[in-house]
Amino acid sequence: MKILILGGGFAGVEAAIKLRKYGYEVSLISERDYMFIYPVSIWIPVGKRNFEDTKLNLFDLGKKHGFNVIIEKITRIDVTKQEIHTDKNVHAFDYLFVALGMGKVHSKGLENTHSICGKPNESVIIKEQLENLVTKGKGHINVGFGGNPKDPTATSVRGGPAFELVFNISLFLKEKGLRDKVRLTFFAPMEEPGKRMGQRAYAKMDGMFAHYHVQTHFGKKIKEFTHNAVVFKDGTELASDLTLYISGGEGLDVIKESGLPLNEAGFIEINELCRVEGYRNIYAIGDGAAIIDHPWAAKQGHVAEVMADVSTYNFHHKITHQGKRKSYWEKLHIICVMDTGDGAAFVIRTRKKEIIIPLPIVGHWLKKGWGWYYKQSKMKRMFRIPGM
Numbered sequence: 001m002k003i004l005i006l007g008g009g010f011a012g013v014e015a016a017i018k019l020r021k022y023g024y025e026v027s028l029i030s031e032r033d034y035m036f037i038y039p040v041s042i043w044i045p046v047g048k049r050n051f052e053d054t055k056l057n058l059f060d061l062g063k064k065h066g067f068n069v070i071i072e073k074i075t076r077i078d079v080t081k082q083e084i085h086t087d088k089n090v091h092a093f094d095y096l097f098v099a100l101g102m103g104k105v106h107s108k109g110l111e112n113t114h115s116i117c118g119k120p121n122e123s124v125i126i127k128e129q130l131e132n133l134v135t136k137g138k139g140h141i142n143v144g145f146g147g148n149p150k151d152p153t154a155t156s157v158r159g160g161p162a163f164e165l166v167f168n169i170s171l172f173l174k175e176k177g178l179r180d181k182v183r184l185t186f187f188a189p190m191e192e193p194g195k196r197m198g199q200r201a202y203a204k205m206d207g208m209f210a211h212y213h214v215q216t217h218f219g220k221k222i223k224e225f226t227h228n229a230v231v232f233k234d235g236t237e238l239a240s241d242l243t244l245y246i247s248g249g250e251g252l253d254v255i256k257e258s259g260l261p262l263n264e265a266g267f268i269e270i271n272e273l274c275r276v277e278g279y280r281n282i283y284a285i286g287d288g289a290a291i292i293d294h295p296w297a298a299k300q301g302h303v304a305e306v307m308a309d310v311s312t313y314n315f316h317h318k319i320t321h322q323g324k325r326k327s328y329w330e331k332l333h334i335i336c337v338m339d340t341g342d343g344a345a346f347v348i349r350t351r352k353k354e355i356i357i358p359l360p361i362v363g364h365w366l367k368k369g370w371g372w373y374y375k376q377s378k379m380k381r382m383f384r385i386p387g388m
């Protein structure tokens, strides 16, 4: 039985680990030889974290857990012939776990921006650009995020990193003595950015922007990005020396061309068992899978891991003819430790309730500690806390 996992991010790696625990032979295909721990990459631009430390080598992971790693770029998914085409090979499969993450909604002039949610090395480019501005000693930095009206679950999590980045940059500028010389603005086309974290969390945002000396520009649709401005559809613009913009998410081209069933935004339609609609041998997990019936939910790393757990459990029980099945809906919630550089806010949101706990100072170190724990536990160097 040939089992392939496509993607070496949160979802793909967790699925490989779980399938090995059930005793299956597994191959994981990824275009890069490392997993990037995105949640802690927010500190790379401000020099508080090293790029290399934010990577987890896939070969080391494969060796530790016993799965096979193939570094190739997937160019075509042929579900009819059950083949995966890459830039180097064609791989046949009996069972497939698609965990390729998501693409981004295109806006005019996007090449004039940088994103902390893009390719991993973007975080290093942002660091260099910030350092250039420090050398100049003045300028305008605009940080923002957009949505995808076709799928609300593809927006929210990208708000979180944008907030984290702007607050961390504010502290960075303060440390350099440049807070009054560099204008820092947060922009978003929606009237109430951050509301997805819940009403109580959202209500605190104004105070946080004031505290961190961040100006705001909300509720204006973006027309385009130029090399020196963010231009809005109402004719207003923000002068910009550095634009850090996180687009809304949408399905990757390789997924859109695969013939798999997709929602309007290009994410793969799955049932609550994480099995792709209409296919008995294909599962889709992580950011690339469409979350239905829970419009308040968000694409997050921990949801990707929940989907990996649920899909592999259901796969194993199907193969071994056991009746039990799990639903990822039962474990769906937003959990976010929103870092500000000198503290954090711990936000939990479920269908019914929302909790926000301010964690000055300790919250920042908690999130840093999580980054360390994540690497150690994935490499089996320490006990894995269930659900983390």
Ligand SMILES: Cc1cc2nc3c(=O)[nH]c(=O)nc-3n(C[C@H](O)[C@H](O)[C@H](O)COP(=O)(O)OP(=O)(O)OC[C@H]3O[C@@H](n4cnc5c(N)ncnc54)[C@H](O)[C@@H]3O)c2cc1C
Residues within 6 Å of the ligand: 006, 007, 008, 009, 010, 011, 012, 029, 030, 031, 032, 034, 035, 038, 039, 040, 041, 042, 072, 073, 074, 075, 099, 100, 101, 102, 116, 117, 118, 157, 160, 161, 252, 254, 285, 286, 287, 288, 299, 300, 301, 302, 303, 304, 335, 336, 337
């Ligand atoms: C800056 C930032 C901060 C975040 N903070 C948090 C947080 O605090 N908490 C939280 O829960 N979530 C957070 N998230 C969200 C979380 O990182 C994502 O939800 C998670 O990475 C999704 O996992 P995934 O495996 O679906 O996709 P990814 O992690 O994006 O992995 C996709 C994989 O597919 C591979 N791939 C893609 N295309 C191809 C191809 N054509 N060929 C071969 N390989 C390919 C990639 O190389 C990668 O290995 C954050 C995200 C960002 C960007």
